[in-house]
Amino acid sequence: MNKTIKIKDRLIGEGQPTYIIAEMSANHAGDFNRAIEIIHAAKESGADCIKIQTYTPDTMTIDCDKEYFRITKGTWKGENLYSLYKKAYTPWEWQARLKEEADKIGIDFLSTPFDKTAVDFLEELGIDFYKIASFEVVDIPLIKYVASKGKPIIMSTGMATLGEIEEAVNAVKSQGNEKLCLLKCSSAYPAVPEDMNLKTIKYLEEVFGVIVGLSDHSLGSVGAVTAVVLGAKVVEKHFCISREIENPDSSFSMEPHEFKKMVEDIRAVERAIGKVSFKVSQREEISRVFRRSIFIVKDIKKGEVFSEENIRVIRPGYGLAPKYYEDILGKTASKDIERGTPLDWSMVI
Incomplete structure (x- = not known):
């Protein structure tokens, strides 16, 4: 597969700067103006891309309070799935305006679709590439449908076995799509360092011959900076205006000054990595x-x-x-x- 992918006029991959994605997710907390503010803050903090998610509670699950639909552990303990997604989703009527604002200020716009209707909606929106979430890496019909659009795909691999990742990669390839990036991810919120296993980044690159990166749910920037040292060409991090604005994602999101410092550290690390050289500077x-x-x-x-x-x-x-x-x-x-x-x-x- 390709060692670079092209998004608009930009190459991502071997020999290119790390592509840094600010994940808005639920951090707008239901306020359109805050969503616009987040897009501007992400741009000012050095992000290359702002990412949202395209779903509704009804495209994710059903409104049911049986025990199967209740969250009993972790960050969202006590929530019902339907009510959680109702709090977290980004209204679809916002999304054209959010993309327009991103285009206007010069930051790429990306979304994660969670079903075919979301893909169709994003196609009408004129999206340039797609994200597949870790939880959907086993949804082979969805992956095939996204891949059939012929656009670059960035796919997280949290919780996935090697076999499941292989099935997902093959699903993309089955549609004649070679434009794929795999992100190592620990799907805990927040992730802890001992669960991140960043050495896997290089392994994914070697086994699947694709661009690799990190979807980082850990606190701080150590994981992201280390991932770049290990060969990550894409870094995704949750981004908020302030963690004091409560929403389902705020507790593990970066504020603008933290994100900016992470970007600066990544750029410094890229300069430090350089190339194999014994020339005296x-x-x-x-x-x-x-x-x-x-x-x-x-x-x-x-x-x-x-x-x-x-x-x-x-x-x-x-x-x-x-x-x-x-x-x-x-x-x-x-x-x-x-x-x-x-x-x-x-x-x-």
Whole structure:
């Protein structure tokens, strides 16, 4: 499969800067103006893309209070699925305007569809690429339908076994779609470091031959920055204006100043990773003079023998390289040499 994918005029993948996605999810807390504010804040914080989710409570589940539909553990303990999705969803009548605002300020717009009606809606919206959520990685009919649109797909793999990931990848490929990125993900909210297993990022790249990245639900930016070191080309992180604005996603979302710092750290890490090189940089060149070299440490007369008493390997590096020290011992001086003079071959007979 491809080692780069193209979104609009931008390449994502090998040799390209990390593509950073700010996930709005439920952080608008039901307020359209706040959703607009989040888009602007994400752009200002350095995000390349703002992501929403396209579903309704009825496209996700049914309104039923049987025990199967109750959440008994974790961040949303005590919630009923239908009521949770009712709180969290982004109204579909907002989404064209949200995309228009994102386009206007120059940030990519992405959504996660959760059923075929959402895909059809996003197609009418003119979306450029799709996200598949971790919970939907086993929904092979949905994945095939999304892949059939021929657009790039970013797919999270939280909770998935290797076999399930393979089935999902094959579902994309079965539609003749090679434009895929897989994201390592720990689908806990929040995720804890010991469950993240970031080494899997490289493994996914090697096994499936695709672009890889991280969908990060952990607190802080350590996971995201480490993922980039390990080869992640896409990083997705939940984004909010303030965690004090309560909603289903606020507790594990980043505020703008935190997100901005994460982006800065990722960009610094990219510069630090660089490429395989043994070329001496201009800044290193300044330091080279403080290497060790051979110096005269005691006044020497012409014809005098070089010995451990009158020459030494010391800093700075203006004399002959230390590797010649043993060769010079026992040889004689070609002229008088003052203490503190760097040794060179013209002084040696």
